Amino acid sequence: MAGPRTLYDKVFDDHVVFNDGKSTTLYIDRHLVHEVTSPQAFEGLRNANRSVRRPDCTLATVDHNVPTSSRKSYKTVSTFIEEEDSRLQCTTLEDNIKAFNLTYFGLGDDRQGIVHVIGPEQGFTLPGTTVVCGDSHTSTHGAFGALAFGIGTSEVEHVLATQTIITKKSKNMKIQIDGPLQPGVTSKDAILHAIGKIGTAGGNGCVIEFCGSTVRSWSMEARMSVCNMAIEGGARAGMIAPDDITFEYLKGKPLAPKVDSPEWEAAVRYWKGLKTDPGAHFDIEVYIDSKDIAPTVSWGTSPQDVVAISGKVPDPKDYEDPVKRAGIERALEYMGLEPNTPMEDIQIDKVFIGSCTNSRIEDLRAAARIVKGKKLAANVKRAMVVPGSGLIKKKAEAEGLDQIFSEAGFEWREAGCSMCLGMNPDILSPKERCASTSNRNFEGRQGAGGRTHLMSPVMAAAAGITGHLADIRKLDGFDASAAPPDKPQVSVGSDHEQDAATNQDYDDKTSDIPTGENLHAEGGAGGSAAGFPPFTVLKGVVAPLARANVDTDAIIPKQYLKTIKRTGLGVALFDQWRYLPNTDHVENPEFVLNQQPYRNSKILVVTGPNFGCGSSREHAPWALLDFGIKCIIAPSFADIFFNNTFKNGMLPIPIDDQSIIERIADLAANNKEIEVDLVNQEIKTEDGEIITKFEVEEFRKHCLVNGLDDIGLTMQHEDKIVRYESKRSEIYPWLEGTGYMAKYRKGPVKIEAVKVPQAGRRGGKLDW
Ligand SMILES: CC(C)[C@H](C(=O)O)[C@@H](O)C(=O)O
Numbered sequence: 100m101a102g103p104r105t106l107y108d109k110v111f112d113d114h115v116v117f118n119d120g121k122s123t124t125l126y127i128d129r130h131l132v133h134e135v136t137s138p139q140a141f142e143g144l145r146n147a148n149r150s151v152r153r154p155d156c157t158l159a160t161v162d163h164n165v166p167t168s169s170r171k172s173y174k175t176v177s178t179f180i181e182e183e184d185s186r187l188q189c190t191t192l193e194d195n196i197k198a199f200n201l202t203y204f205g206l207g208d209d210r211q212g213i214v215h216v217i218g219p220e221q222g223f224t225l226p227g228t229t230v231v232c233g234d235s236h237t238s239t240h241g242a243f244g245a246l247a248f249g250i251g252t253s254e255v256e257h258v259l260a261t262q263t264i265i266t267k268k269s270k271n272m273k274i275q276i277d278g279p280l281q282p283g284v285t286s287k288d289a290i291l292h293a294i295g296k297i298g299t300a301g302g303n304g305c306v307i308e309f310c311g312s313t314v315r316s317w318s319m320e321a322r323m324s325v326c327n328m329a330i331e332g333g334a335r336a337g338m339i340a341p342d343d344i345t346f347e348y349l350k351g352k353p354l355a356p357k358v359d360s361p362e363w364e365a366a367v368r369y370w371k372g373l374k375t376d377p378g379a380h381f382d383i384e385v386y387i388d389s390k391d392i393a394p395t396v397s398w399g400t401s402p403q404d405v406v407a408i409s410g411k412v413p414d415p416k417d418y419e420d421p422v423k424r425a426g427i428e429r430a431l432e433y434m435g436l437e438p439n440t441p442m443e444d445i446q447i448d449k450v451f452i453g454s455c456t457n458s459r460i461e462d463l464r465a466a467a468r469i470v471k472g473k474k475l476a477a478n479v480k481r482a483m484v485v486p487g488s489g490l491i492k493k494k495a496e497a498e499g500l501d502q503i504f505s506e507a508g509f510e511w512r513e514a515g516c517s518m519c520l521g522m523n524p525d526i527l528s529p530k531e532r533c534a535s536t537s538n539r540n541f542e543g544r545q546g547a548g549g550r551t552h553l554m555s556p557v558m559a560a561a562a563g564i565t566g567h568l569a570d571i572r573k574l575d576g577f578d579a580s581a582a583p584p585d586k587p588q589v590s591v592g593s594d595h596e597q598d599a600a601t602n603q604d605y606d607d608k609t610s611d612i613p614t615g616e617n618l619h620a621e622g623g624a625g626g627s628a629a630g631f632p633p634f635t636v637l638k639g640v641v642a643p644l645a646r647a648n649v650d651t652d653a654i655i656p657k658q659y660l661k662t663i664k665r666t667g668l669g670v671a672l673f674d675q676w677r678y679l680p681n682t683d684h685v686e687n688p689e690f691v692l693n694q695q696p697y698r699n700s701k702i703l704v705v706t707g708p709n710f711g712c713g714s715s716r717e718h719a720p721w722a723l724l725d726f727g728i729k730c731i732i733a734p735s736f737a738d739i740f741f742n743n744t745f746k747n748g749m750l751p752i753p754i755d756d757q758s759i760i761e762r763i764a765d766l767a768a769n770n771k772e773i774e775v776d777l778v779n780q781e782i783k784t785e786d787g788e789i790i791t792k793f794e795v796e797e798f799r800k801h802c803l804v805n806g807l808d809d810i811g812l813t814m815q816h817e818d819k820i821v822r823y824e825s826k827r828s829e830i831y832p833w834l835e836g837t838g839y840m841a842k843y844r845k846g847p848v849k850i851e852a853v854k855v856p857q858a859g860r861r862g863g864k865l866d867w
């Protein structure tokens with residue numbers, strides 16, 4: 100490609116397997132897998148008799164469902180996990196790991212943890228790679244200059260089968276932050292501030308590059324917190340150009356090339372070129388002066404609802420736009436807050452320090468410095484510290500951080516997602532208010548009726564010891580001259596020595612990749628091309644939904660994600676809105692889908708923007724589809740949700756002309772039918788009058804109209820994938836020899852001996 104390119108352009112270009120003019124097939128270097136979004140993907144592989152193309156580029160763990168209680172008595176997930184559905188997801192993952200011969204860190208392994216923590220920790224995530232996972236916070240890995248994004252379960256299946264993804268180039272967006280951060284301000288505050296500025300749809304359709312002197316000064320941990328939340332700003336991915344701080348971090352990581360080896364030298368040479376060329380074009384540019392960033396907290400139910408800790412709860416009266424005003428009123432009601440209350444006056448009940456945003460060693464050190472020698476406030480019922488991985492836990496214990504937290508009254512837990520979304524037993528009770536270092540404050544996110552305030556680890560620690568949202572800068576003993584929390588507090592070198600030592604028991608040998616021929620028992624072109632019923636014309640009554648920023652937690656809350664099937668989720672659709680609180684599915688007659696004729700609607704029109712934001716859960720389109728909705732018309736959609744609908748034979752239609760949306764909503768309110776004609780790309784009234792034409796990507800239309808499964812289509816191009824892989828081996832050899840799958844060198848794949856160390860024999864092998 101001629102002309103100056105952005106970092107994103109460069110990584111994208113280097114992974115193009117082929118472009119047929121309609122879409123781009125991109126090679127995926129690294130695939131992380133967890134128990135929630137993978138069962139249906141493995142089931143799909145099985146049904147089509149497909150194998151995993153690159154087990155050596157795939158790394159799996161359990162994180163969302165796992166209890167964070169002591170693992171002293173841990174033997175197997177079947178005996179350890181009490182909750183039946185959670186247990187089934189974890190055992191299903193383990194069965195799939197065995198069957199498809201993948202690398203897995205289970206609960207008896209110190210390397211287990213949140214996928215987005217363990218990938219970087221192991222050096223599985225490397226600069227310039229493409230990284231995917233069935234999880235929206237895959238954006239975290241962009242901190243290394245990787246192109247990393249969340250995908251739905253159908254795409255997980257596609258990557259498992261083909262090691263590629265069909266995609267379209269996103270727009271380039273840049274958020275530049277310059278200058279030194281003020282004392283007490285961390286990278287978490289910077290990203291909350293940035294999302295407050297751009298909104299949760301601000302990055303839709305974009306990959307954000309974070310740059311500027313502030314960003315360059317950050318440690319890798321601080322960078323990861325920022326890229327992690329790029330998805331909360333609507334972007335598919337966040338990226339930061341790799342530099343010496345990145346290379347230092349990677350030294351000694353088990354899966355990174357060995358330092359000083361020719362591979363390391365070649366890799367660093369390549370990595371150094373991964374920066375935006377001067378003059379490269381950005382579609383959107385945002386500038387932030389670090390002086391404007393204060394310790395920041397959220398007040399509402401969307402990550403854009405943020406304010407400086409010195410500020411007040413907003414007053415809906417100050418907003419003219421009726422939709423905005425209603426949104427604020429609704430959020431305040433849910434959060435139990437009065438307008439104009441000073442943020443510092445808000446009392447809390449619980450503290451959660453953890454999640455893939457802020458559970459790394461540096462976060463724990465920073466929080467520990469605040470609580471050291473202090474006690475949890477009397478009104479705080481519970482405070483949990485949940486390290487992001489077993490290795491972080493160990494490291495923190497070696498530094499005595501666990502003692503500091505325990506003495507202050509915080510619980511020191513085992514690694515996992517925990518109360519970030521409460522798929523395990525760690526949840527808020529209704530109306531409980533939590534100071535949380537996580538990334539989402541959606542309604543019901545941490546437990547039905549629970550109230551979340553997002554903030555940095557030091558702010559959460561301060562809230563714990565004061566009992567209310569507190570300004571870290573006013574805390575007794577706060578030392579404004581101390582190194583800011585986002586600077587490494589110990590020498591980088593000593594961290595690496597520790598990493599290497601901690602990992603020495605584990606097998607980190609390199610492996611040769613299997614050749615293309617060995618990989619596909621069923622052959623390249625043999626894949627099924629029959630996916631779902633063709634979508635051509637859809638006619639019926641439209642259901643109107645007058646909401647903005649409908650997140651996928653609202654479309655289907657976490658308690659329904661514990662299924663290993665795609666079907667039967669219709670009952671869960673819009674659970675919190677559709678059913679009366681504290682009842683067993685007693686319908687709320689006010690909710691549109693409980694009213695006639697809308698309960699039979701196949702089409703939904705949403706009048707507010709950004710439908711489907713948040714999590715990558717494909718359960719959201721599955722629930723809509725199971726309810727009967729095949730087409731959604733809205734001003735705009737979040738990227739991952741948009742993709743996921745197509746993969747299920749559904750049609751999302753973005754229409755940015757609000758008057759057209761209102762016209763369709765009016766027809767809906769009057770129980771009129773409309774006709775969505777995909778073939779001619781038209782929406783018509785029941786009398787055949789064209790309301791509007793609409794755009795749809797040609798490739799997606801082709802798949803929908805013909806009911807095609809794109810895995811089968813991609814497999815027809817296997818020769819191109821094999822060609823890409825051999826070029827990759829030559830140019831980026833460090834991407835091959837980094838798997839745990841040394842067994843590949845010894846011959847064909849055998850279904851046995853996945854490295855799952857048993858409890859009490861950490862580092863040992865478990866023969867299944
Ligand atoms: C379960 C998973 C699909 C989800 C995500 O995609 O983000 C979860 O990690 C979350 O944070 O809501």
Ligand code: SF4
Nearest residue numbers: 236454455516519520
């Ligand atoms: S956001 Fe929360 S639930 Fe999702 S991966 Fe991160 S820690 Fe887990």
